[in-house]
Amino acid sequence: MTYFGYVLASYLVSAGVIAALIAWVVLDGRAQRQAIEDLDRAGLRRGDRSAPKGERP
Amino acid sequence: MIALANPTRFLKLAATLLPWLWGATAIAFAAGLWLGLFASPADYQQGDSVRIMYVHVPAAWMAMFVYATIAVSALGTLVWRHPLADVSARAAAPIGAAFTLLALVTGAVWGKPMWGTWWVWDARLTSVLVLFLIYLGLIALWHAFDEPSRAARPVAILSLVGAINLPIIKFSVDWWNTLHQPASVMRLDGPAIHPSMLVPLLVMATAYMLLFACLHLMAMRNEIWRRRVRSLRVRAATMLAPAE
Numbered sequence: 001m002t003y004f005g006y007v008l009a010s011y012l013v014s015a016g017v018i019a020a021l022i023a024w025v026v027l028d029g030r031a032q033r034q035a036i037e038d039l040d041r042a043g044l045r046r047g048d049r050s051a052p053k054g055e056r057p
Numbered sequence: 058m059i060a061l062a063n064p065t066r067f068l069k070l071a072a073t074l075l076p077w078l079w080g081a082t083a084i085a086f087a088a089g090l091w092l093g094l095f096a097s098p099a100d101y102q103q104g105d106s107v108r109i110m111y112v113h114v115p116a117a118w119m120a121m122f123v124y125a126t127i128a129v130s131a132l133g134t135l136v137w138r139h140p141l142a143d144v145s146a147r148a149a150a151p152i153g154a155a156f157t158l159l160a161l162v163t164g165a166v167w168g169k170p171m172w173g174t175w176w177v178w179d180a181r182l183t184s185v186l187v188l189f190l191i192y193l194g195l196i197a198l199w200h201a202f203d204e205p206s207r208a209a210r211p212v213a214i215l216s217l218v219g220a221i222n223l224p225i226i227k228f229s230v231d232w233w234n235t236l237h238q239p240a241s242v243m244r245l246d247g248p249a250i251h252p253s254m255l256v257p258l259l260v261m262a263t264a265y266m267l268l269f270a271c272l273h274l275m276a277m278r279n280e281i282w283r284r285r286v287r288s289l290r291v292r293a294a295t296m297l298a299p300a301e
Contacts, residue, residue: 001099001105002099002104002105002106003104003105003106003170004105006106006109006166006167006169006170007105007106007108007109009166010109010112010113010162010163010166010167011094011112013159013162013163013166014112014116014159014163017155017158017159017162018155018159018268020155021151021152021155021272022272024151025272025275025276025279026275028276028279029275029278029279029282032279032282032283032286033282035282035286036282036285036286036289039286039289039290039293042293044289044292044293045289046285046288046289
């Protein structure tokens with residue numbers, strides 16, 4: 001294959017950037033889901049206007 | 058679109074679509090890579106460096122398509138005040154920036170053996186670099202506001218102003234004398250590429266489009282969750298604050 005190094009570099013850069021994008025989206029999703037679960041455990045839910053557990057009467 | 062204005066309904070739809078979209082993306086990438094790297098011929102002038110086209114051109118197309126998505130979302134924010142329009146734009150911006158970066162880097166790697174230089178300040182390359190800077194500007198402006206709803210309108214206005222760059226990128230090779238080649242696929246008189254190279258290019262473009270659909274849906278879902286987390290924390294802080 002001619003220009004092998006250039007072809008390899010372009011495909012490796014593409015794979016690296018796409019892998020980083022996928023990792024960012026997946027990890028961000030996990031972080032947000034974890035935050036929602038933490039808030040849920042603290043007694044805070046969407047549509048629930050009551051105070052967090054044990055904080056206010 | 059009106060039915061999807063409900064974020065909860067959107068989340069359910071995204072959960073249904075994503076496994077199918079990821080499967081289609083994997084199949085399209087497998088087919089595109091096989092066609093591009095092994096089944097398509099080398100170019101009679103460029104040799105095997107033409108295979109860079111199969112990652113460079115779809116990235117460049119997606120850089121523009123994602124910005125067009127942001128511009129349509131900006132209209133949704135300003136005109137229709139669609140609840141998910143700003144979420145869509147904000148989720149798309151980092152993905153568009155990544156595709157633009159890919160187009161710039163793979164273009165430089167292709168340019169070195171073909172043009173003898175990594176970079177030249179011609180109209181096409183410079184206008185794509187400007188697109189990358191606009192993406193970074195939009196992301197920075199979103200982060201400059203604590204409250205996402207306050208950022209929506211200024212970012213939407215900036216997004217629409219930046220959309221002027223899209224036709225400049227598209228027609229830069231026609232309006233100015235550039236080192237970059239003119240359009241060879243999206244032409245009024247049809248593609249100028251032989252089908253043996255056009256088919257792998259279109260399959261890879263489909264793969265990139267499907268990848269964007271997956272990432273955009275996931276990033277929108279994350280943004281909806283982030284805003285829910287924020288509103289819950291604000292509510293908790295309000296309830297815990299001492300009464301005046």
